[in-house]
Amino acid sequence: MQLAQHTNVADFLIAPDLDRPGLTRRLTGLDQNGQPQDLSVVEERPLTIFLNSREIVTAMTIGDYPEYLALGFLRNQGMLAADEQVTQVDYEEDIDTVVVRTATETSFEDKLQKKTRTSGCAVGTVFGDMMEGLEGLTLPDAPVRTSWLYDLSARINRTPSLYLEAGAIHGTVLCQENRPLIYMEDVGRHNAVDKIAGWMFHHGETGGDKILYTTGRLTSEMVIKTALMGVPTLVSRSGFTAWGVEIARDVGLTLIGRMRGQRFVCLAGEDRLAWDTDPASVSDEPRKSRRKSAG
Amino acid sequence: MQLAQHTNVADFLIAPDLDRPGLTRRLTGLDQNGQPQDLSVVEERPLTIFLNSREIVTAMTIGDYPEYLALGFLRNQGMLAADEQVTQVDYEEDIDTVVVRTATETSFEDKLQKKTRTSGCAVGTVFGDMMEGLEGLTLPDAPVRTSWLYDLSARINRTPSLYLEAGAIHGTVLCQENRPLIYMEDVGRHNAVDKIAGWMFHHGETGGDKILYTTGRLTSEMVIKTALMGVPTLVSRSGFTAWGVEIARDVGLTLIGRMRGQRFVCLAGEDRLAWDTDPASVSDEPRKSRRKSAG
Numbered sequence: 001m002q003l004a005q006h007t008n009v010a011d012f013l014i015a016p017d018l019d020r021p022g023l024t025r026r027l028t029g030l031d032q033n034g035q036p037q038d039l040s041v042v043e044e045r046p047l048t049i050f051l052n053s054r055e056i057v058t059a060m061t062i063g064d065y066p067e068y069l070a071l072g073f074l075r076n077q078g079m080l081a082a083d084e085q086v087t088q089v090d091y092e093e094d095i096d097t098v099v100v101r102t103a104t105e106t107s108f109e110d111k112l113q114k115k116t117r118t119s120g121c122a123v124g125t126v127f128g129d130m131m132e133g134l135e136g137l138t139l140p141d142a143p144v145r146t147s148w149l150y151d152l153s154a155r156i157n158r159t160p161s162l163y164l165e166a167g168a169i170h171g172t173v174l175c176q177e178n179r180p181l182i183y184m185e186d187v188g189r190h191n192a193v194d195k196i197a198g199w200m201f202h203h204g205e206t207g208g209d210k211i212l213y214t215t216g217r218l219t220s221e222m223v224i225k226t227a228l229m230g231v232p233t234l235v236s237r238s239g240f241t242a243w244g245v246e247i248a249r250d251v252g253l254t255l256i257g258r259m260r261g262q263r264f265v266c267l268a269g270e271d272r273l274a275w276d277t278d279p280a281s282v283s284d285e286p287r288k289s290r291r292k293s294a295g
Numbered sequence: 296m297q298l299a300q301h302t303n304v305a306d307f308l309i310a311p312d313l314d315r316p317g318l319t320r321r322l323t324g325l326d327q328n329g330q331p332q333d334l335s336v337v338e339e340r341p342l343t344i345f346l347n348s349r350e351i352v353t354a355m356t357i358g359d360y361p362e363y364l365a366l367g368f369l370r371n372q373g374m375l376a377a378d379e380q381v382t383q384v385d386y387e388e389d390i391d392t393v394v395v396r397t398a399t400e401t402s403f404e405d406k407l408q409k410k411t412r413t414s415g416c417a418v419g420t421v422f423g424d425m426m427e428g429l430e431g432l433t434l435p436d437a438p439v440r441t442s443w444l445y446d447l448s449a450r451i452n453r454t455p456s457l458y459l460e461a462g463a464i465h466g467t468v469l470c471q472e473n474r475p476l477i478y479m480e481d482v483g484r485h486n487a488v489d490k491i492a493g494w495m496f497h498h499g500e501t502g503g504d505k506i507l508y509t510t511g512r513l514t515s516e517m518v519i520k521t522a523l524m525g526v527p528t529l530v531s532r533s534g535f536t537a538w539g540v541e542i543a544r545d546v547g548l549t550l551i552g553r554m555r556g557q558r559f560v561c562l563a564g565e566d567r568l569a570w571d572t573d574p575a576s577v578s579d580e581p582r583k584s585r586r587k588s589a590g
Contacts, residue, residue, distance in 0.1 A: 168534030239463030
């Protein structure tokens with residue numbers, strides 16, 4: 001058994017911070033017996049993201065790391081190029097707004113202006129732009145040891161988190177080999193991965209030697225975002241969509257789903273797996289860290 | 296015990312249709328022992344929604360009921376008024392597009408045009424518009440028997456569904472007392488509820504005597520959509536966000552979460568519950584119908 005007995009939170013560069021004020025609230029209701037029940041419930045607040053003078057989107061977020069969320073959202077939507085020169089990121093807490101400023105007008109703003117002139121709005125272009133970013137992209141042929149997968153899964157699920165405290169939240173973790181590095185949580189499934197993309201962009205971190213772990217499903221959007229971040233391996237507790245698998249196979253991304261206890265299924269990049277662990281030697285997940293329908 | 300022993304699918308007006316072609320695909324990968332594993336995986340495809348000549352959004356959907364999805368999306372976003380005269384809904388399968396046409400230009404299009412002139416895009420206004428729709432709204436003071444909750448939960452979870460076959464999908468069910476009526480599933484959590492809103496709008500069905508059941512979390516957006524549909528009771532297997540609870544308390548919506556087997560928690564509208572079932576008499580969920588992280 002290679003599994004760590006407990007997780008040393010100091011391993012993480014960023015771990016869930018349960019003491020940070022304003023992430024959860026105590027609420028009282030009634031349980032099925034009509035008895036008062038006190039619950040810890042996650043917060044959810046709007047955050048409006050501007051790119052220079054342009055209002056882009058209002059995301060619903062738990063509220064931590066608004067700057068990383070804004071940067072990562074814009075980066076993952078193809079609105080900020082990898083080499084874009086960001087001059088300032090201003091978070092105005094009282095009006096729930098982040099403004100990302102660049103040295104010059106971005107090519108996205110130029111495109112948006114053209115699009116706006118013709119059809120009045122650019123909402124529908126966003127997904128097309130994400131797909132465009134994949135053209136010609138091939139991810140590095142990175143090996144993945146099954147021992148890393150088991151270690152990561154065990155460490156992440158035993159780490160104190162808002163999920164374990166309050167539920168109704170998704171987690172995404174940037175990892176290297178068997179070490180979880182950056183653990184983000186958010187009410188929006190995509191916000192957690194966007195916050196990681198923002199952290200990577202801000203710190204100039206590359207994805208080629210990383211693994212992304214998520215509690216959410218492996219949909220097309222999740223696979224595209226991971227590929228755009230240059231990360232060649234995506235692991236999830238949840239299942240797949242057919243299009244997610246198709247895109248992963250196209251861009252050379254190793255895709256592992258339904259990862260729980262001893263079990264997993266690999267639907268893309270199977271030849272990159274190095275089988276260095278006997279699944280029978282892996283213990284089941286402790287009951288309290290089982291996730292049920294984060295939804 | 297009032298629970299039905301098995302579900303009579305004929306009770307539903309619309310139930311999941313597992314035989315409908317194109318909703319799932321067989322894919323082969325490797326399991327944790329390196330053995331080939333054949334999996335049923337849900338499809339996911341883009342659907343671009345137009346309101347008259349204006350492109351509004353591209354949603355990722357499993358692909359059934361595109362017309363209901365388009366109508367419900369526009370309705371729930373406040374882009375179609377309750378009394379809007381829809382003259383035609385055209386689904387063009389080959390280009391993944393639905394066009395909803397109205398007799399006259401909608402007030403949303405008018406607003407969008409103004410907004411577009413000032414800031415270039417209207418994405419950020421969408422959420423504000425949804426909140427606006429809640430102003431002055433008070434839902435009917437509808438009683439809820441706990442026996443209905445237990446019946447609904449048992450019936451829905453024992454009904455054959457894409458979730459039970461392939462996972463990675465969310466379900467939402469429109470119910471009346473203890474009877475599930477319309478059961479929609481989709482890869483997008485909000486698409487399932489939008490398809491129900493579209494069905495209600497198309498058939499002129501009102502929400503005051505209905506209950507909405509969802510597998511997803513009770514976030515602000517879910518609560519707002521339910522309220523806009525005029526449905527006074529929202530039940531979920533999953534948890535809450537603080538803002539979702541706040542909005543429910545403001546508009547008079549009964550909010551029940553973490554509904555599994557005998558258990559539930561009510562965080563809004565507690566005084567409307569009629570306790571006609573002893574929780575101890577309710578059986579646990581059968582193992583195969585437990586949902587784990589639809590994500």
